[in-house]
Amino acid sequence: MLPRYRVDFEHQQSQVGVKASSSFQVPKNVWKFLWALPIPPKLRHFWWRACNNLLASKVNLYRRRCATEALCPICHKESESVEHLLCGCAWTRAVWFGNSLSIPLVEGSIASIQQWTCEVYKAIADKHDRVDYVCKMIWLAWHIWKSRNNYVFNHLPIDPVATEKSFCESARHSIQSPLPSSLSSPAQDAPRTWSPSLPGRFKVNCDVAIKPGSLSAYMAVLIRDSEGYLMDGVVRMEEVGSVMQGEASAIRWACLVIRDLNLSQVEIVSDNKEVIRLCVSEDAPPWKCAPIIEDIRSLANLCNLSFLWTPRLANEAAHWTARAFLKGVLPSNWMRHHPEGLCKALASS
Ligand SMILES: [Zn+2]
Numbered sequence: 220m221l222p223r224y225r226v227d228f229e230h231q232q233s234q235v236g237v238k239a240s241s242s243f244q245v246p247k248n249v250w251k252f253l254w255a256l257p258i259p260p261k262l263r264h265f266w267w268r269a270c271n272n273l274l275a276s277k278v279n280l281y282r283r284r285c286a287t288e289a290l291c292p293i294c295h296k297e298s299e300s301v302e303h304l305l306c307g308c309a310w311t312r313a314v315w316f317g318n319s320l321s322i323p324l325v326e327g328s329i330a331s332i333q334q335w336t337c338e339v340y341k342a343i344a345d346k347h348d349r350v351d352y353v354c355k356m357i358w359l360a361w362h363i364w365k366s367r368n369n370y371v372f373n374h375l376p377i378d379p380v381a382t383e384k385s386f387c388e389s390a391r392h393s394i395q396s397p398l399p400s401s402l403s404s405p406a407q408d409a410p411r412t413w414s415p416s417l418p419g420r421f422k423v424n425c426d427v428a429i430k431p432g433s434l435s436a437y438m439a440v441l442i443r444d445s446e447g448y449l450m451d452g453v454v455r456m457e458e459v460g461s462v463m464q465g466e467a468s469a470i471r472w473a474c475l476v477i478r479d480l481n482l483s484q485v486e487i488v489s490d491n492k493e494v495i496r497l498c499v500s501e502d503a504p505p506w507k508c509a510p511i512i513e514d515i516r517s518l519a520n521l522c523n524l525s526f527l528w529t530p531r532l533a534n535e536a537a538h539w540t541a542r543a544f545l546k547g548v549l550p551s552n553w554m555r556h557h558p559e560g561l562c563k564a565l566a567s568s
Contacts, residue, residue: 245270245333249340258354260499261525265364266357267501268520269301270333274364275521276304292371302329304367305360313379314363318386320355355390362386365523372481372521420445421485423477424529426537427469428545429462436465439540440473442480449536449565451480452554454544460507466491467511470498470526474518483523488534495528532567539564 245253254263268274277299280286291299294308306315306329315322329335339356343349366382369375421442428437436459442451453476459465470489477485489495497504497512498519504512518524531538539560543549550558557565 245337249337252340252349253336253353256350256354256357258357261519262357262361264499264501264516265361265520266332266336268516269305269360270336272301272332274301274304275517276301278303293367293377301332305329305332305363306335310377310379311363314359314382314386317379318359318383320352320359322356355386358390359383359386362389368483368521368523373483421450421477421482422488423473423485424488424534424537425469425473426490426534426541427465428538428541429459429465430545434459434461434465436468437541437545438465438469438472439537439544440469440476441537441540442476442482442485447565449554449557452540454540454549456544463491463494463505464508464511466494467497467504467508467515470494471511471515471518474515474522474524477524478518478522484525485522486525486527488527488529490529490531490534490538492528495526498526535567536561536564 253266256263265274272279277286277292278289279301281289289298291297291303291308293310297303297307300307305311306324307327312324315324336353336356339353340349343352362382362385365385366375366377370377421444423440423442425438425440427439429435430437436457437454438457439454440452441449444450455472457465457468459468466489470487473487477483477487487498494508494512496502497508498515503509519526540549540553543553543558543560548558550556553561
């Protein structure tokens with residue numbers, strides 16, 4: 220059982236309403252600590268976005284004119300800031316209190332996720348306890364975020380007990396044996412041949428072929444189920460500014476296809492190491508690709524997507540489709556009757 224730590228909530232309450240990232244900066248040593256936590260990279264990235272007020276909350280969408288109102292879609296009482304979404308809404312407070320962390324939050328007590336993270340970091344002197352506590356804090360916030368998204372996008376009811384249960388499962392496995400970090404070091408962990416997704420989930424392979432002497436990008440996106448069957452596939456051509464922009468654009472398009480199909484927890488696979496690295500990190504992308512990478516990062520959060528780099532050979536089916544489309548030999552009914560080349564590529568990868 221973890222010791223309980225008191226954080227100076229009164230001090231934070233005086234700052235309710237202050238924009239999370241406007242006046243407070245997370246010190247470098249705290250970032251260093253956060254990036255070294257034994258949690259999956261998508262969780263570190265999620266917490267970085269939460270700390271920087273970058274999650275797609277209603278307030279943030281409203282600011283960007285992507286939503287008609289900023290009100291919390293669950294309680295309909297407060298604006299849905301990142302802080303309200305993760306720890307202010309009544310149901311989230313029940314979750315924070317009802318588990319081994321037992322954090323007694325009162326409405327509006329967390330004015331900034333950044334500052335809260337730093338307060339917790341300072342309050343726990345013991346290194347091991349600190350890692351354990353902050354990992355659990357991030358896992359719990361992640362499950363709250365997922366439950367909230369399931370409510371908003373999939374109309375699943377909010378269930379604090381179920382959220383807490385999923386948190387307990389993940390935290391137990393994660394803290395005792397860190398999850399594989401294939402996203403942060405794709406080159407070492409990626410499989411050499413196509414590997415299926417977990418049962419009930421989908422894997423999306425994408426690739427792009429650039430027409431020689433031009434910047435016409437011929438893209439292919441293939442959706443395969445956990446058995447490896449090709450469920451759907453789409454191709455499109457787009458003029459791009461560079462080869463890398465074309466690769467990034469294909470991944471963004473894959474994200475949009477997944478969003479439109481209302482799928483979630485999908486793994487997007489590409490053989491472009493650099494673009495996959497940019498999708499899963501917070502690094503600043505080259506300016507030509509920056510808006511595309513930003514879109515991908517937002518869509519990844521919105522639809523719970525993960526990304527994986529794979530060698531060319533394991534991405535053969537998407538590669539074959541993009542090449543055939545470029546050469547003009549992809550029949551219009553290629554999804555209904557797979558051409559021989561595609562069958563071979565599907566079988567080999
Ligand atoms: Zn609410």
